[in-house]
Amino acid sequence: xxxxxxxxxxxxxxxxxxxxxxxxxxxxxxxxxxxxxxxxxxxxxxxxxxxxxxxxxxxxxxxxxxxxxxxxxxxxxxxxxxxxxxxxxxxxxxxxxxxxxxxxxxxxxxxxxxxxxxxxxxxxxxxxxxxxxxxxxxxxxxxxxxxxxxxxxxxxxxxxxxxxxxxxxxxxxxxxxxxxxxxxxxxxxxxxxxxxxxx
Numbered sequence: 001x002x003x004x005x006x007x008x009x010x011x012x013x014x015x016x017x018x019x020x021x022x023x024x025x026x027x028x029x030x031x032x033x034x035x036x037x038x039x040x041x042x043x044x045x046x047x048x049x050x051x052x053x054x055x056x057x058x059x060x061x062x063x064x065x066x067x068x069x070x071x072x073x074x075x076x077x078x079x080x081x082x083x084x085x086x087x088x089x090x091x092x093x094x095x096x097x098x099x100x101x102x103x104x105x106x107x108x109x110x111x112x113x114x115x116x117x118x119x120x121x122x123x124x125x126x127x128x129x130x131x132x133x134x135x136x137x138x139x140x141x142x143x144x145x146x147x148x149x150x151x152x153x154x155x156x157x158x159x160x161x162x163x164x165x166x167x168x169x170x171x172x173x174x175x176x177x178x179x180x181x182x183x184x185x186x187x188x189x190x191x192x193x194x195x196x197x198x199x
Contacts, residue, residue: 038091038173042083050079054188074188081181088177092170123147 020026048060054075055064067073130143 038088038170038177039084040087042080042087046083046086047076047079050082051075054078054082071188071191074184074191078181078184078188081177081184085174085177085181088170088174092167092174095167095170123150 020029044065048065051064052058052060057064064072065076067076126143126147130140130147133140135143
C-alpha cells in the first residue's frame with residue numbers, strides 16, 4: 001500500500017471518530033475532568049503557594065503570576081505542574097482507598113430506589129408464587145428473567161472492567177503529571193543555572 005493511500009485511509013478513519021454527537025454524550029464528556037479532579041484546571045491559590053516555594057518568596061504578587069520574562073514563565077509552569085501532580089496523586093489514592101464514588105457499568109440512574117421494602121415483599125411473593133404455579137418452561141424462564149431484570153434495575157452492579165479501566169486511567173494521569181513536572185523542573189533548573197553562571 002502506498003503512503004498516499006495510507007494517508008487517505010487514515011484521514012477517512014479520523015473523520016469517522018469525532019467524539020460524542022448527542023447532547024447527553026457531550027455533557028458526559030464535558031464532565032470528565034470534574035469526575036475525579038485529576039485533570040481539572042489548577043487552583044490559582046495552590047499555584048501561588050507553589051510559586052512562593054519555587055521562588056523562595058512568601059509574598060507572591062500579581063506580577064509573579066503574570067510573568068513577562070522566561071524565568072517567570074518557567075517558574076509558573078513548574079508551579080502548575082506541582083499542583084497537577086498533587087491532584088492526580090490525590091485522585092488515585094482516593095480511588096484505591098475506596099473513597100471515590102464507584103463507576104457504574106451504566107451511567108443511567110437506577111429506575112427504582114434501592115430501599116423499597118414494599119417492592120421487596122412483592123418480588124419475594126412473586127418468586128414463591130412462581131415455584132407453585134403451573135406453567136410451561138418457556139413461561140417460567142420469561143418470569144424468572146423479568147424478576148432478574150427488576151433486581152438489576154434496583155441495584156446497578158459495579159463493573160470490574162470499568163473499575164479496572166478507571167484505575168488504569170488514573171495511573172496514566174499520574175504518570176503524565178510526573179512527566180510534565182520533570183520536564184518543567186528541568187527547564188526551570190536550566191534557566192536558573194544559566195542565570196547563575198559567571199559571564
